[in-house]
Amino acid sequence: MHELIPAIEENIPLPHNAQEAFPLLSPQEELNMRANVIKLMSDLTGQPITPTAENASQANALAKEMMEDPKARPDFAQYPNETLAYLAGMVAQMNVSIVNDLADIKMYVVNKLVQSVEASKDVKTMVSALRVLGEVDGVDAFKKRSEVTVKLQTIEEVEKELVDLIEEVENKFIEVEAKEIVRQEQNAL
Numbered sequence: 001m002h003e004l005i006p007a008i009e010e011n012i013p014l015p016h017n018a019q020e021a022f023p024l025l026s027p028q029e030e031l032n033m034r035a036n037v038i039k040l041m042s043d044l045t046g047q048p049i050t051p052t053a054e055n056a057s058q059a060n061a062l063a064k065e066m067m068e069d070p071k072a073r074p075d076f077a078q079y080p081n082e083t084l085a086y087l088a089g090m091v092a093q094m095n096v097s098i099v100n101d102l103a104d105i106k107m108y109v110v111n112k113l114v115q116s117v118e119a120s121k122d123v124k125t126m127v128s129a130l131r132v133l134g135e136v137d138g139v140d141a142f143k144k145r146s147e148v149t150v151k152l153q154t155i156e157e158v159e160k161e162l163v164d165l166i167e168e169v170e171n172k173f174i175e176v177e178a179k180e181i182v183r184q185e186q187n188a189l
Contacts, residue, residue, distance in 0.1 A: 027066060027072070027073055027074060028091065030076060031076060031084065031087060031088050031091060032088065034076055034084050034088070035084060035085055035087075035088030038081045038084060038085050038088075039085070041081075049081060049082055049085045050082065051082040051083065051085060051086040052082065055080065055082040055083040055086050056086055058079060058083040058086075059083050059084075059086040059087035059090060060090075062074060062079070062083070062087055063087060063090050063091070106136070106137075109136070110133065110136055110139075113129050113132055113133040113136075114133065116129040117129045117130055117133065
């Protein structure tokens with residue numbers, strides 16, 4: 001018979017308590033965890049969680065504090081379970097998404113703009129709705145486009161191009177200078 005002994009790593013410090021072993025949670029994650037435990041305890045004991053007006057007031061004040069300073073870490077342990085349950089319910093209601101995807105919002109906006117154009121009796125309103133509709137990403141009716149061509153060259157090709165350009169400028173300068181001399185001679189006669 002073989003004895004099975006697990007491999008145990010050495011020199012790994014153990015946490016001093018359960019709180020130290022817990023991962024650092026965001027305030028919302030901590031609130032959700034606490035609310036889940038409160039709900040579980042209520043379900044197991046059969047005692048309903050019934051927040052009072054004072055609990056609701058505490059939860060509202062705490063919610064306001066959390067919204068004003070999102071980096072703040074409230075000490076949830078100082079509040080009664082009813083306050084935390086009420087607060088968790090408030091947060092859950094605020095975090096409900098009206099639409100599942102931003103594409104749904106875009107489609108809604110585009111549809112409303114098209115309806116506005118079709119239902120508009122005023123030309124100014126119709127043109128305004130058409131302008132906004134034309135600016136929607138994907139429609140891009142008014143988007144100005146420009147092309148950029150990137151030409152990769154070796155240093156030798158660039159040097160030759162520069163020399164040719166300099167010679168061309170020098171030749172133009174000489175031509176202009178020669179024409180100026182001819183003009184001056186004609187004026188002198």
